[in-house]
Amino acid sequence: MKITLAAAFIxxxxxxxxxxxxGSADAKPEPVLSGSKMLRAGHSYYIIPVPQPPSGGLxxxxxRRKCPLDVITVQEDPSLPSSFVPVNSKDGMIRVxxxxxxxxNTDTDTGCPQSNVWKVDDYDNSTGQxxxxxxxxxxxxxxxxxxxxxxxxxxxxxxxxxxxPSVCRNCNNVPCKDIGTYIDSSGYxxxxxxxxxxxxxxx
Numbered sequence: 099m100k101i102t103l104a105a106a107f108i109x110x111x112x113x114x115x116x117x118x119x120x121g122s123a124d125a126k127p128e129p130v131l132s133g134s135k136m137l138r139a140g141h142s143y144y145i146i147p148v149p150q151p152p153s154g155g156l157x158x159x160x161x162r163r164k165c166p167l168d169v170i171t172v173q174e175d176p177s178l179p180s181s182f183v184p185v186n187s188k189d190g191m192i193r194v195x196x197x198x199x200x201x202x203n204t205d206t207d208t209g210c211p212q213s214n215v216w217k218v219d220d221y222d223n224s225t226g227q228x229x230x231x232x233x234x235x236x237x238x239x240x241x242x243x244x245x246x247x248x249x250x251x252x253x254x255x256x257x258x259x260x261x262x263p264s265v266c267r268n269c270n271n272v273p274c275k276d277i278g279t280y281i282d283s284s285g286y287x288x289x290x291x292x293x294x295x296x297x298x299x300x301x
Contacts, residue, residue, distance in 0.1 A: 137192035165210035239265035258295035
């Protein structure tokens with residue numbers, strides 16, 4: 099069957115206007131999963147190491163001073179629930195490679211006036227570590243809040259946390275590091291900026 103030049107042109111035009119397979123250039127990053135379910139902004143989840151222990155996870159502790167409290171790992175005590183707030187408040191999903199705030203959700207009086215929002219503390223010359231502590235704020239991206247922003251990335255058969263904020267392009271001397279652990283002289287295992295990621299999952 100012969101195809102006229104006009105018909106061929108119409109077919110070519112039709113195919114060229116269809117989207118290419120694999121998504122568009124502005125496709126959103128994939129959602130973070132808890133099992134087979136997508137993490138939702140503002141919902142509570144437990145951050146648990148991989149492989150999953152019988153108990154434990156992440157907690158608050160006055161390990162270096164009374165206040166603010168630091169983010170530590172625990173093995174015997176139950177993990178505190180956390181919620182995630184993405185930089186794009188209109189996106190109800192938590193996605194990989196996306197700036198977000200992390201908040202411990204607890205009704206227990208910590209005895210500290212600071213918030214339970216995670217942030218990177220000042221560099222500790224005595225330990226050589228950048229520890230994760232609390233007292234951050236939610237939202238308001240910029241130079242004043244650059245230490246409050248984290249990302250979740252795929253890592254092997256789980257996930258990892260990353261401090262590499264992209265909310266402030268003009269901020270200087272901002273490290274870009276995985277979140278790992280460091281055991282201090284008192285036996286507390288802190289979350290810190292590290293070259294060795296702390297592999298996690300969400301429950």
